[in-house]
């Protein structure tokens with residue numbers, strides 16, 4: 001019987017990283033444990049001034065929004081949106097809530113520590129277990145109600161945090177549903193094609209990321225390169241840059257410049273599967289800087305946790321066989337916890353038609369990965 005709740009995703013792949021906690025806010029010199037070597041230069045970086053192309057910014061009020069979104073999904077796997085109806089006030093409030101949380105003393109934050117086999121709570125990024133070096137960041141993950149963890153953090157004073165988070169979750173759910181239909185609509189998919197995609201449907205995790213100012217940003221990694229295990233992700237990166245994306249085909253890291261009021265939308269692995277490979281999930285990472293503390297808030301949106309996701313029948317025919325086997329969100333998160341960057345390849349049914357490389361398999365670049373963890377996966381690089 002496959003597990004049905006998102007919170008069951010990691011029960012077969014617990015990670016225990018608590019011993020690795022350091023208070024990054026007070027360190028004056030980059031420790032060896034956090035000094036990355038090869039990984040930072042895996043692909044060249046297009047400096048901010050010489051970006052030949054920018055991640056598209058799409059006005060949701062534009063009458064051609066669907067087409068513009070479709071083009072951005074196909075060519076970038078990422079875009080920014082404006083006129084999304086999320087108020088500046090709410091974006092500021094959620095940022096403040098995050099700042100309040102991360103500025104607590106370490107001992108207090110650890111009261112809400114994520115369990116080794118759990119999804120929610122305070123801790124390092126889940127993908128940290130795949131790397132030999134530690135990331136220059138800390139995170140707080142919320143699935144469902146924030147109440148239990150908020151009470152551990154502020155026993156007498158948790159209401160404000162909970163109110164803000166709940167309001168943010170509600171607004172994000174509406175926006176994510178709308179965006180999903182725009183993205184699917186751009187593929188010719190309608191309500192009749194996806195029965196589970198009701199306004200009540202959909203499951204999500206909210207991730208607060210904190211990147212303290214870093215004494216040696218050139219050798220540190222905020223959040224290592226990954227794709228999101230979602231249908232789509234809505235990212236609020238406030239006004240400090242740090243997010244970089246790998247443009248399909250160019251093999252260069254491109255900075256996503258903060259645009260006042262804009263939200264960044266990532267195509268996730270599950271949309272890659274639904275679209276039968278037409279929309280690539282975008283590889284991205286966060287870098288850090290010397291002087292400023294950066295905060296980001298990601299709304300990781302997926303289907304109801306027990307629904308099987310597979311290439312949409314409308315996009316499959318004799319010439320376009322289904323590329324992926326059906327999988328629930330919970331199962332996919334478990335697969336990601338085991339195989340990380342080979343997760344998509346591990347659910348793939350047949351090799352890419354044009355031959356050799358799966359556009360979404362970036363595993364060959366991960367020189368700092370912990371090796372030996374992927375036994376049993378048939379990689380196309382094998």
Ligand SMILES: C=C1C[C@]23C[C@H]1CC[C@H]2[C@@]12CCC[C@@](C)(C(=O)O1)[C@H]2[C@@H]3C(=O)O
Pocket residue numbers: 119125126127128141204205207226227228229230298300333336
């Ligand atoms: C619903 C999700 C999606 C998760 C796992 C789980 C809860 C936390 C999410 C993140 C957030 C930070 C990056 C990431 C790569 C990570 O380490 O934790 C994400 C991961 C994924 O997209 O795979």
Ligand SMILES: O=C(O)CCC(=O)C(=O)O
Pocket residue numbers: 207209223228235237242243284285286295296298
């Ligand atoms: O901080 C950022 O800009 C990226 C965060 C991210 O990729 C995530 O939370 O999945």
Ligand SMILES: [Fe+2]
Pocket residue numbers: 226227228233284
């Ligand atoms: Fe991400």
